Amino acid sequence: MRPILLKGHERSITVVKFNFDGDLLFTASKDHVPSVWRSENGERLGTFNGHKGTVWDLDCCRFSRRLITASADASAKLWDCETGECIKTFTHSGPVRGAAWADGSNMFATISDPFVEHNARISVYDVPENDDPSTYADGPRLEIEFPKIDGKRVNATNIVWLNLNEALFVTFDNGSIRLYDPVTGEELDEFFPHEKKINRVRFNRNKTLFITSSADFTAKLYDVVDLLHLKTYKTDRPVNDAVISETKDHILLGGGQEAMSVTTTSGKVGKFETRFFHLVYEEEFGTVKGHFGPINALDINPNGRCYASGAEDGYIRLHYFDKSYLDMKDPVPEETVDGEDDVDDDDEEGKDDEESDDESD
């Protein structure tokens, strides 16, 4: 089906996110103005005006009432989703890279980049929904600094609260992931899933699995409880974003050549497609073309009926899946009772083109 082109941003898209219910799509770009769209038809409901820099990240609370945005103008803003009004601005010591609501939506955490003499840090703010916004403290309740490693500054790239706010989950540009205690600020764990920068980390809805997208051309699936490495999805380009489908055992993966080298190659082969992988078998089974710049952000609607991709080219494409995709079954038939059975030989024929016939414009 023809994708809905969401025209509204003027510069590269940095993040696209569906809300919990999947009826709204929040997007941010380098043009300072985050937007919200109706996911059913691609209508723009409104914008959040006020930032003076690139908006790197945003997060909408569980009940779609409040939104936080993280911006390169060294501030995070709290918005009323319905009116689009800014409730409060939280100034930081450096560009804000990421923001995340805690479970219960009464506090949020941000990560900021190092700036001049300030190190990168996590800031945790209390913003109880039932309190009057004027009583919110200007400063964070907790700050966790990232000291330099071997004289080199480290940059955090993503932040997420784990289930029941047990830990803050932070990814870094050196390929590591650290867990912090959100009360004491103590470092709980550190591990290295990648050798290069982790561009994005996404959790499934239950926050039991997460997938990291890295500049080392791979995306990796982990379980949250034991932090066990489950699967690896290999591509031939840096991966900017990967999401886990809620309704199918699929992974959507987007990326492409680094923005700086895009101009040196023709768009035909920049590998700017959205790739579809099977969650379990790690096999790529389809691609959707369309963007002419690397995909920076992806999200799949929790109802599994559509997905959105935002790219360096400034476009957001909202794709509704064809029936053939929605009807698609696991390529491996379930085991029959007697165990050792026949395999239908024609079963896999033609599946490779399942998705790639989405046209481009």
Next chain:
Amino acid sequence: MSPNSSSSAADDLADEAASLDGYFSDAPLEPRPRYPPIDESFDRCVVISNLPKVPEAKYDKLAKVVQKLVSRIGNLASYDGGGGASSSSSSSDAAAAADPDGSFAGFFMPKSADDGVTAGCAFVEYESAGDARKAIEVLEGYKFDKNHSLRVTPHERASYLSTVTEGEFRMPEPEPFKERPNTMTWLEDSCQRDQFAIRQGKETAVYWSDGRSEPVVDYDGAREKKAGVNWCDYYVQWSPKGSYFATLVPNKGVILWGGKGFEKLGRFAAPGVNFVVFSPQENYMVTSNNNRKDPHAIKVWSIQSGTCLRTFPLYPKDFLDPNESEALEGGVPPPPFQWSHDDKYLARMGKDLISIFETPSMKLLDQRSLAADGIHEFQFSPKANVIAYWAPEHKNQPAHVDLIELPSRKQLRQKNLFNVTKCSMVWQESGEYLGVKVTRHTKSKKTLYNNLELFRVNEPGVPVEMLDVKDAVMSFAWEPQGSRFAIIHAENPSSTKVNVTFYDMYKTIELEKKKGKKGGGKERQIVAEVNLVETLEGKQCNCIFWSPAGRTVILAALGDSASGTLEFYDVDSKTLVIKEHYRANQVLWDPSGRTVATTVSQPIGGGHFKFAMDNGYVLWTFQGKQLAQASFEAFYQFAWRPRERLTSKEEIAIIAKNIKKYEKQFNAFDEAKKRKLRLQETKGKRKSRAEFRAVMARLGEWRARQKQERMELLGGYDSEDEENFTTKEITIETVLNTKEDLVY
């Protein structure tokens, strides 16, 4: 001397000293007197042995010949009879024996006192130690005549040897026979698969490719990984018949592997090695480290014994102009060594000559190089001991292409060419034809044009045909084992659209049968005449790759500015399939012609960033269907394992006749294999799915345990409770447009 006399002598001396007291000083003389240093070494002297033993009558003649030979190396020392006192004792002894008057001319050949027969050796003294060393280097092993090759020993070594007492010679124990692994096992593969090796990142691996499905790993250096090392850190290379797999270790040398499981077969110490040339029959190997300062830059090895047969400097003597050589650092590539097809000869181009070395002695064939005035390039025929070389216009001589037979050095054919700018020679794989692409200029030297000189080498007299091509010819390639060739040409060499033309060396003409005979009809006759088969116009390609099986050709646009277009063209059925492998820089056919690989690789040690993207390879069938694809972060090398063509043309014809029978067998086999593979794959997938489901179940359980707490966080709201969701159906009616029509 008795102690008595010594004490009296001491007394005398003491007296004398007392009387001279005051005249002597212990102070050093100023200035110090200069004494010539006494040369006590014998390093200017050499002993030549294994000379012929001749009777007295022939003494002078032999002495003259030997003297002439040794004096070519350097000047011989000579002493007069009078001044003999200053010479060292050995040479003065020798001189005394040589000439009654005590003079010595640096050469002495002893003879028996009884019958005057020479002892078969000679003593030579040079003016400088350097000349003596040079004499050892040059004359050692020199073939003096048929039965005598000289041994040259430094004098000191010779005098040491003369003190060695003769013991009883005991045969050394022969080493117990160790069976070397069978290097041909891979050819016994039941599926007749081909192999290829890849180098990517730190990995080196050999794969099986069956021309139908994904390649399968045969060996990936698992043994080496266990030992904590990489199998190879540099380039790898197959030997021409595929028996050996060479891995290059730049600061150490070359290691050969082979047999089942790739066992280590040999190590060859060649520091700095960066490339290897195997001889076609796999008996020898040439290594080079490309270091122009190293007098042993190039080494020739015997593979079986592992011994170094001879070393060479990178450039032959006088090859580089001494004035230019410094400036051209790395500019002129060193002339490569080339092996003859049967491993008998190894040849290298020098200045105005080709040096041909015989194996295994590595001596110059007939002790002289093959004179080739102004030679620019030479090529061995791939199937016969014939050398083709060309030389540009030189000293009023026209440019010429020569075919020389070895070892007779008989000139089979010479073809003179005029107004030549450049030539390039291409042998057809079975050595039947030689194509020479000649780039010529007009008299004004402003415009260039091409023609092709085609030699039919196997026909008596080696007839040459000239094919005039008005256009610029960019590429020329023979069909392996066939009589056809293809050229890429265009009016303007820089144009993007080019034409590809196929020619055949034979022409089939149909003759009307003579009227007298029955049946009428036509009779076919094959004539040896170059014949244009077909021209494909407006192509975008710059390289031609014939399949080793002939018939199929890939026209590829490789390199920087090109798109990586691949056109698979069947010359017989004239079918064309166009594919693309973006940025491809190599096209490699497997030895059977079933599969072809296109690669995007980068040089080891990095290079320009533009090489670093899209690294990987794609495997295609000869019909242009993609079989497999692999991408790597850093892909360095792809190499098919070559193999010998073991079936003759007749055998192939028989197989072709019974193809139906074989086809059935193969199809059944393929089907069974496919099915097995599929079952196996399904099984594996089911297993991983079961494992994954177990993980998910565990995670689900874990999450369910948190339900109460989570609900508290959300103010008692349960996201999973369906009661909290209501479905409303709203129908919105929109009137798009109304139209009123009058109805009569």
